[in-house]
Amino acid sequence: MDKSVLVIGAGVAGITTSLELANSGVQVVLVEKSPGLGGAVASYCCKATDQCNKCSVCVANQKMEELWSAPNLSLFTNSVIQKLARSDGGFHITVTHKPSYVDDDKCIRCQLCTEKCPTTPSSIFLPPPHSSLQSYVIDTDRCLHFQGKKCNLCQEVCPAGAVDLSQKEREENFQVGAIVVATGFSPFDPTRKKRYGYGAYPDVITALELEEQLRIEGKLSRPSDGNQPKQIAFIQCFGSRDAHVGNNYCSRVCCTYTMRLANLLKFKHPDSSVTIFYMDIQTFGKEFEQFYQQCRQKITFIRDMPSLIQQDGNNKLLITYQDRKEGQVVRSNFDLAVLSVGLCPGEDTAKLVELLGLQTNEHGFFKSLSPLQTNETEAEGIFLAGTCQGPRDISESIAHSIGAAEKALAYLGAE
Numbered sequence: 001m002d003k004s005v006l007v008i009g010a011g012v013a014g015i016t017t018s019l020e021l022a023n024s025g026v027q028v029v030l031v032e033k034s035p036g037l038g039g040a041v042a043s044y045c046c047k048a049t050d051q052c053n054k055c056s057v058c059v060a061n062q063k064m065e066e067l068w069s070a071p072n073l074s075l076f077t078n079s080v081i082q083k084l085a086r087s088d089g090g091f092h093i094t095v096t097h098k099p100s101y102v103d104d105d106k107c108i109r110c111q112l113c114t115e116k117c118p119t120t121p122s123s124i125f126l127p128p129p130h131s132s133l134q135s136y137v138i139d140t141d142r143c144l145h146f147q148g149k150k151c152n153l154c155q156e157v158c159p160a161g162a163v164d165l166s167q168k169e170r171e172e173n174f175q176v177g178a179i180v181v182a183t184g185f186s187p188f189d190p191t192r193k194k195r196y197g198y199g200a201y202p203d204v205i206t207a208l209e210l211e212e213q214l215r216i217e218g219k220l221s222r223p224s225d226g227n228q229p230k231q232i233a234f235i236q237c238f239g240s241r242d243a244h245v246g247n248n249y250c251s252r253v254c255c256t257y258t259m260r261l262a263n264l265l266k267f268k269h270p271d272s273s274v275t276i277f278y279m280d281i282q283t284f285g286k287e288f289e290q291f292y293q294q295c296r297q298k299i300t301f302i303r304d305m306p307s308l309i310q311q312d313g314n315n316k317l318l319i320t321y322q323d324r325k326e327g328q329v330v331r332s333n334f335d336l337a338v339l340s341v342g343l344c345p346g347e348d349t350a351k352l353v354e355l356l357g358l359q360t361n362e363h364g365f366f367k368s369l370s371p372l373q374t375n376e377t378e379a380e381g382i383f384l385a386g387t388c389q390g391p392r393d394i395s396e397s398i399a400h401s402i403g404a405a406e407k408a409l410a411y412l413g414a415e
Helices: 012-022 039-043 057-067 112-116 153-157 207-217 254-268 288-296 349-356 394-412
Strands: 004-008 027-031 073-076 079-087 090-097 170-176 178-181 185-187 204-206 231-238 273-277 300-302 308-311 317-323 328-334 336-341 343-345 382-384
Touching: 004 012, 004 090, 004 170, 012 027, 012 039, 012 057, 012 178, 012 394, 027 079, 039 057, 039 207, 057 394, 079 349, 090 178, 112 153, 178 349, 178 394, 204 207, 207 254, 207 336, 231 254, 231 328, 254 273, 254 288, 254 336, 317 336, 382 394
Parallel strands: 004 027, 004 178, 027 073, 178 382, 204 336, 231 273, 231 336, 273 300
Antiparallel strands: 079 090, 090 170, 185 343, 308 317, 317 328
C-alpha cells in the first residue's frame, strides 16, 4: 500500500492533520482551493484581555507557521480535486491547479495594478495583513478580463512584467494510500433572515466580520461612520437551532465566541454597553461555566430572540424584542448589532460526497461511521477531520484532526 496521504483543505484541521502525518514520516499532499491558508481561523482575533481567555487562535496561528518548515509535505493552494479513482493500494488523484496570474518572484509590490484596476473594489489585490498569503491575487469572478471584457490594464502597467493573464490551468496526477477530508464549514448566510437588516443597514454585521475588524485594526468602529459604538448588541443562534431555515442543530461554538468577543469589547472599551440576546446558553468546554458567570457581572443578558431590527432617523438601530419579566414588547436603540452566525456544511460538501463516495448526516455534514467513530467513514481509507464532520471549536477541531491522523497512520500501517 502507498504510504502517502491526501489532505483536502488547509484550515486549522487540515494543517493539524498534515503536520501530525508529516512529522510521523508519511508523505503528505495538502490541497487547498483558495490562494491562502488557515480557512476561517485566519480571520479570527485573539480574545485575550489582561489574561488569556483560551480561544486557541494563537495555537492555530502557530500551526500555520509550522507548516512552512514541515518535512514530507507538498502544498498546493488555489487547487481542487478534479478526479479520483480507487486503484490497487490506494487512490489515483487528479488535481487542477488554477493559475495565480501573478509571478511573486517578479512582483515588486508597487501597487500600480491595484490602483489602475477599473473595478471597485480592485480585482487584483494583496490579501489583508492577517492572511498567511502575501502574494497578489486576482479575483477572476470580478475581473473584467475574465468576464469577457477587453481589459488588461494590470498587465500593461506592471513595470516588472509580473502579471500574466494568459496563464492556463494545469493538471497533476499522483497516487496516495489514504485521504483525510478537512474542508471546514460555511458560515450561515445572514441575508436569509431579512428582518434583521443585514445588507440593508451597514451597522448590522456578523461576528466573523467583527473578528476580522478586531484582528486587522485592533479596535471596534461602526461601518456607517467610523465612530466607536457605545451600545452593542449580540444576537445568538443566528442560523442555528432554527427549523425555519432548515438548521435545527446547535452550532456549539456561538455562545463561547460571543462571550469572548463581548468580554474583549468591554475590556477595550469599558465605557461601552454590551447586550447579548439569547435563547439559552450552551456552556460547552472546560471552565466555560465559570467564564459565563464572570461575564454576567459586566454584560447584559436578555433571554429573548429579537423579532426585528430597523434603523431610525438618527442612524441608530432599533431592536424589537419581548421583555419576558414584564410581558411586554420593547424597542431599544443600539449603535451596532452583531449576528452570531452558526456553522453550516461546507459549500463543497455535495461535490465531494459524489467524488469520494461519502454520505452526509441529517444536518448535511459528512457522515461518520458512528457517533463514537467520528474520524472514520464507510468508505475505506477516507477519514474526516474538524468541522466538516460537525460543529466544533478550534481546540476540539485540533484534537479531532490529531485523531484523523492517527486513524490514517493505523490504516497505512505506518504507526
